Amino acid sequence: MTGELSPIDKAKFVAAKKSVEFVEDGMRVGLGTGSTAAWMVRCLGELVREDGLKIRGVPTSTRTAALAREVGIEVISLDEARWLDLTIDGADEFDGEFNLIKGGGGALLQEKIVATASDRMIVISDVSKEVENLGAFPLPVEVIPFGWQTSKALVEEMLDSMDVLGQSSTLRMNGDSPFFTDEGNHIIDLHLTRIGNPRQLAMVLNQIPGVVENGLFIDICDTVIVGFGDGRVQVRDINDDSVEEDKLEFVDSDNLFTDLSE
Structure with missing residues (x-):
């Protein structure tokens, strides 16, 4: 299945796949909205079903909530969670200072509330979303x-x-x-x-x-994970000004890719 993905979709997938490595057992996790976030939710669901990962997810939209339940993630409200360990979400644009434009999918209000109620926000993106100055995206x-x-x-x-x-x-x-x-x-x-x-x-x-x-998401994002079409990923952290690079191999998974129509 991954062989049929475009380079952009492969980049989104590897960024999402890398991001779930930061999720630990027992965490309360904010689940973003959008095409890249959908990959992440699928990857988390696979860990829940196959590896027994125990997390509770707070979705940022009704469609993310539906997908999370579909893949086996326990869904709770932000009021129930009160505070989150981590939020993982996509972005429409990000700059060198980790300022973001979000909301292309229409969920910016819930996304911002959830992100700011988290100890850490990780943004997952393909490299095309990186810009010198925000604003090309509406x-x-x-x-x-x-x-x-x-x-x-x-x-x-x-x-x-x-x-x-x-x-x-x-x-x-x-x-x-x-x-x-x-x-x-x-x-x-x-x-x-x-x-x-x-x-x-x-x-x-x-x-x-x-x-x-x-x-506009200002001073909210801590880490950006950037995916590339050849499977490379960069993990950039603004707090310690670090950049780590990895490369993920594509492994076909019927469970992961079935009915994903983002």
């Missing part, structure tokens, strides 16, 4: 439905004073209807091209009435 901003057009206008007006190249924004759609998050909110995607000061932008966005949260 920045998601979650807003409540009431007055969303006013919130959108206020965001666009605020962008005039920010260090960004683009200033356009669009309401995320699901077919012909607005997209709704798990919390019943809308998402406005900001097309900024380049974000010169992510920290400032994140703070100012959250001061706008109607804005619930934004997809």
